[in-house]
Amino acid sequence: MSETVERHEFGAEVGRLLDLVVHALYSEREIFLRELVANAADAVDRRRFESLTDAALMLPDDAKVRIVPDKAARTLTISDAGIGMSKAELTQHLGTIARSGTLAFAKSLAEAPAAEKPSLIGQFGVGFYSAFMVAERVEVTSRRAGTEEAWLWASAGSGEYTLAPASRAEAGTDIVLHMKADAEEFLEPLRLQTIIRKWADHITIPITVTKDGVEEAANEGTALWRKSKSEVTAEQTTEFYRHLGNIFDEPWATLHWRAEGALDFTALLFIPGMKPFQAVEGERESRVRLHVRRMFITEEAALLPPWLRFVQGVVDTEDLPLNVSREMLQATPVLARIRRAVTSRVLSELKTKAKDAESFAKFWENFGAILKEGVWEDAEHRKDLAPLIRFRSSAVEGWTSLPDYVSRMKPGQEAIYVLLGDNAEALAKSPQLEGFRAKGVEVLLLTDQIDAFWPERLEKFDDKPIRSITQGSIDLSAVEGTAQQGEAADLSRLLPLLKDALKDDVAEVRATDRLVESAVVLAAGEMGPDLQMQRLMRRAGRGFPGGLPVLEVNPRHPLIRRLADRAAAAEDLAESAGLLLDLARVQDGDTPRDPVAFARRVAEALAIG
Numbered sequence: 001m002s003e004t005v006e007r008h009e010f011g012a013e014v015g016r017l018l019d020l021v022v023h024a025l026y027s028e029r030e031i032f033l034r035e036l037v038a039n040a041a042d043a044v045d046r047r048r049f050e051s052l053t054d055a056a057l058m059l060p061d062d063a064k065v066r067i068v069p070d071k072a073a074r075t076l077t078i079s080d081a082g083i084g085m086s087k088a089e090l091t092q093h094l095g096t097i098a099r100s101g102t103l104a105f106a107k108s109l110a111e112a113p114a115a116e117k118p119s120l121i122g123q124f125g126v127g128f129y130s131a132f133m134v135a136e137r138v139e140v141t142s143r144r145a146g147t148e149e150a151w152l153w154a155s156a157g158s159g160e161y162t163l164a165p166a167s168r169a170e171a172g173t174d175i176v177l178h179m180k181a182d183a184e185e186f187l188e189p190l191r192l193q194t195i196i197r198k199w200a201d202h203i204t205i206p207i208t209v210t211k212d213g214v215e216e217a218a219n220e221g222t223a224l225w226r227k228s229k230s231e232v233t234a235e236q237t238t239e240f241y242r243h244l245g246n247i248f249d250e251p252w253a254t255l256h257w258r259a260e261g262a263l264d265f266t267a268l269l270f271i272p273g274m275k276p277f278q279a280v281e282g283e284r285e286s287r288v289r290l291h292v293r294r295m296f297i298t299e300e301a302a303l304l305p306p307w308l309r310f311v312q313g314v315v316d317t318e319d320l321p322l323n324v325s326r327e328m329l330q331a332t333p334v335l336a337r338i339r340r341a342v343t344s345r346v347l348s349e350l351k352t353k354a355k356d357a358e359s360f361a362k363f364w365e366n367f368g369a370i371l372k373e374g375v376w377e378d379a380e381h382r383k384d385l386a387p388l389i390r391f392r393s394s395a396v397e398g399w400t401s402l403p404d405y406v407s408r409m410k411p412g413q414e415a416i417y418v419l420l421g422d423n424a425e426a427l428a429k430s431p432q433l434e435g436f437r438a439k440g441v442e443v444l445l446l447t448d449q450i451d452a453f454w455p456e457r458l459e460k461f462d463d464k465p466i467r468s469i470t471q472g473s474i475d476l477s478a479v480e481g482t483a484q485q486g487e488a489a490d491l492s493r494l495l496p497l498l499k500d501a502l503k504d505d506v507a508e509v510r511a512t513d514r515l516v517e518s519a520v521v522l523a524a525g526e527m528g529p530d531l532q533m534q535r536l537m538r539r540a541g542r543g544f545p546g547g548l549p550v551l552e553v554n555p556r557h558p559l560i561r562r563l564a565d566r567a568a569a570a571e572d573l574a575e576s577a578g579l580l581l582d583l584a585r586v587q588d589g590d591t592p593r594d595p596v597a598f599a600r601r602v603a604e605a606l607a608i609g
């Protein structure tokens, strides 16, 4: 036999994680059981789902998770009749860390101060490796459903593991823990039952603990969401939320309701209080779990639109058959109706919670950028979402909204003005704002990537058009307020000269009222996309889609006045024109067209002093 045993090194990151998990704490060791039982239950769920399309994978009638302590042998065995793992899967799932969330966790664990480690581990799913907190050796025998062969994975948790052929009568997995001397408490059936009740009561598959040779039920299995609100404690709800989302904070919002009548379903949904480690940005599909009469079906039913993908939880319905197939999930009108009902419920919860500005700001900072995708892509909900959007602004501290902006609009102001860029601090200093500031006109500062897209789709709020201030020319003369100070130079000679010198780089050169302290600014052409959009496209390697920009000059600025004089004296302004354009680009956070030439010109100008 020993000849067929293969030895493998753990991936480097597994070694580190093992070390951390095993040594970081003692008091929370019991969570190893939660992790192993959750894996076993997931494996049973997966097998049930796969058997819908492959009858050969059918679950045995008495599929449960069995926990068998053996004091004499000092082993604890956790068995399931789930999907099992092939040899390759054993290597992949137990020999390397496949999930980025686990890596992120390991990192934060390594960086956390000692006092915080226990709560980090206790509340976060650390997965299979937590077994090594209590076991000096772990053996996993597994047979993938639909195959004949079984494999034994074994490790003492230090550096390497072995793989060897094994046998198992049925598909499924046995995990045998050879307990450490100081972990014998976990061989007491009563202790095991208590742990299951505490951590895993909501698991709907039966879990048994063997006591004196008899399998005793350990979980109630009444799915938490099926109970009425008054029967469920806040701790149970929070524990369920943490289990679902692999997240360790308190939910920002909990929605628990039952729909009866035309549709019959129960939902328990959470909006997380923090951004989950598994960055919600990566994947666009909602992972809310679909259950049918308590049985888990899939988390790929897209129960919520992508712009609500941060919502976690369960929807459990009576209106679908248990053997619902993937095709049916896509086609059935029942699910479409459930989706609509669940979406509108979440939206109305958001509306209610938006009344508490401080609390809503927390939500917004976590998930606002995702919610805004809905304004862009969801015509049905666009109008409902608009008042929920929060903004930074040139006029107020903190977050503001479109209704608040509209209430502050100046007499004569026709549009809602926005400025797009990469970060709010830089935007707040942008020369683009000078004329608006001088007139007391507020500008909303937009810094998420999606902001380059949605305003165009929304078009208007409260009948006021939304306009990017870097796009086309904006006339603020109808807005009451002090006119610009200082005398404007006569630019009749300067403008054509600049235009001629810059004809390859700008579409037009014109005088503007929007500047106060700065000499120049760039704007997008009337028809083309906003400057920030053009910048994003360029960064994505998509050329220059917007045509050439417009260079606007401030006729009251000493520099422009001086250039106007030089133009009147028929001097050659080609060099200065180039510098002027680069200046405008640098102000917007762009690079000069030719940074080396730019630096040379500035150096020369400085030398002349």
Ligand SMILES: Nc1ncnc2c1ncn2[C@@H]1O[C@H](COP(=O)(O)OP(=O)(O)OP(=O)(O)O)[C@@H](O)[C@H]1O
Pocket (backbone or CB within 6 Å): 035, 039, 040, 043, 080, 082, 083, 084, 085, 093, 094, 099, 125, 126, 127, 128, 129, 173, 246
């Ligand atoms: N009993 C089992 N049956 C089948 N596959 C299993 C079993 N236990 C673990 N696995 C596989 O090993 C993988 C890694 O398990 P691990 O507990 O480390 O992480 P996870 O379950 O993906 O995440 P978490 O425990 O944080 O929810 C699982 O995703 C699953 O594919």
